Amino acid sequence: MRGKLCKKINRKYPNHQNRFQISLCNLMSIKSRRVLPGFGLALGYTLAYLSLLILLPLGGLILKASELGFGQILDIALGERSLAAFRVTFVASFLAAGVNALFGLIVAWMLVRYTFPGKRLVDALVDLPFALPTAVAGITLATLYAGNGWLGRYLEPLGFKVAYTPAGIVVALTFITLPFVVRTLQPVIEDIETEVEEAAASLGASRFQTFGRIIFPALLPALLTGFTLAFARALGEFGSVIFIAGNLPLVSEIVPLLIIAKLEQYDVLGATALAVVMLAISFGLLLTINLLQWWTANRHKNAGGGKP
């Protein structure tokens, strides 16, 4: 089959022994060597699907932004209001992901290592932020933390104003991104044998040393993955934030909201410029964290190592 096709291609273009033909033949040779059928079909679908969903819209975005010059994009992005919005978005997302990295680790550890009544219920609750419409979460949190809400009533006299401030954004983002850290850590914690902890104890390590030197290094790659996912999710979050943020320009306005505000004023180019900058920064951050995570995961697996 492969030989026939290659011959056919070669017959049709006898003088075009170009790279394309060679690589096409190679591709087919990969295909014919597979035991699992459907490689070509699956690859085709994957590429079409990803193009349609990701490459096409993003390409359109960049195309639109190219109507503006690089300097103009920077001008829009570095405007006072946009700069504040970028700062609020990234700082709040980073804090939320950080809070979840810490408490998500505790929750995941609890869910894996201990048995307690209602464990399955707690396990199911972790997924709730996935399922709940984000607007509902936003309204609920805003009501709770407002000056006359159940929690806000006691927090505000103490000087903690949460609703309609940047702190509210962090709260909403923390709620939304909780499942990411927990769900990434759970399988990894399950993989850590209790024997390793016992070995450390029999060698004289204290609990703290066992955690710091044995368990934490094993969890770090997964923790970074969870953090990245939570961070990425938080950057794009809109629904839950706008209800609790108060949306004061320069104080508690997030970038997605600013983009909408610009669109409503028919400033499509301005919105596009912000979107492209957001895209570039997000992509850069994700890439960095992924590289970091890849490095942590592979640093003790040099070439030639098999799985134990």
Add this chain to the structure above:
Amino acid sequence: MSIEIRHIGKRFGSFVALDDINLSIPTGELVALLGPSGCGKTTLLRIIAGMETPDQGEIFFAGAETTHLHARERQVGFVFQHYALFRHMTVFENVAFGLRVKPRAERPAEAEIRRRVMALLGLVQLDWLSDRYPSQLSGGQRQRIALARALAVEPKVLLLDEPFGALDTQVRKELRRWLRRLHDDMHISSVFVTHDQEEALEVADRVVVMNHGRIEQIGSPDEVYSNPASPFVYQFLGNVNVFHSRQQGAYAEVERGESLENSPGQATAFVRPHDIEITHQPADGALAATIVHVHPIGPVVRVELQHASEIVEVELSRERHEALQLTVGQPVWFRPRQMRVFDVSQPPRPAAEKQAFLF
């Protein structure tokens, strides 16, 4: 350091893992805990290591009570069946771990740590692998690293939980011999758990045979093999043929077709396959049988005989087999050279000395 175990008991829910265990291990001895899976041998080892707490009883290390001491304060080296190496550390760091976690005042200087770790790696003949990661080693190498790691803290007691269970036969044999040498060089007390009788008999000074949370017999390898204290030990250590028989005074008469149900002197006779003699002619006290199978296995030939409704296993040397010229379907006679009789009610001790028999 000597270990003294007194009246140790442990339950997991309604399952009795250990039932009133008493055992004393003098300094410098290499003891094997031998038994089938679920007999409580690993639980006992973990209690000695402090990784499990007993429900009752006490443990003394060199005369001092250690029953409630935490694992990290017991100064025991523990080797796991699946190595439990730290995957994210190099071989060197794995072995150095025990030294690095010592309190600052006791921790050796970096140069001293390096010297000691390299010496230990030399001892296990793996110093050339010091900067590899565990995932790059073979099973046998990993277990040797695990041993080096356990020895780094200079333990007074070395505990090994099925240390060679996950390895190939060839590697296992080599490591066994090597463990024995290591134990003799280090002057420590060692306890290792195994379900492999050959391993226990070959390596240990003393074998503790366990079953259902109890100790069935304690003795030298030769003692437990040639003088088993109970039917269980007989059956667990090596192959054995079981004959239902009747006790008559000092004799045991093997069932010859007639039912022995409810007869008072019921007993069971145990005969090792290599203690049975086969002849072509009927002899005094011999039983008739037919040959069902002849399997030459390495240095021995295993012959299966059909006697009444039962299969009798016999092991012959190659020379003996060649002299006899046995073929399948041939009628032969067999009689045991040596046997052991236990009451059917199975008391822990054998029913008197009935080595003489009427077969």
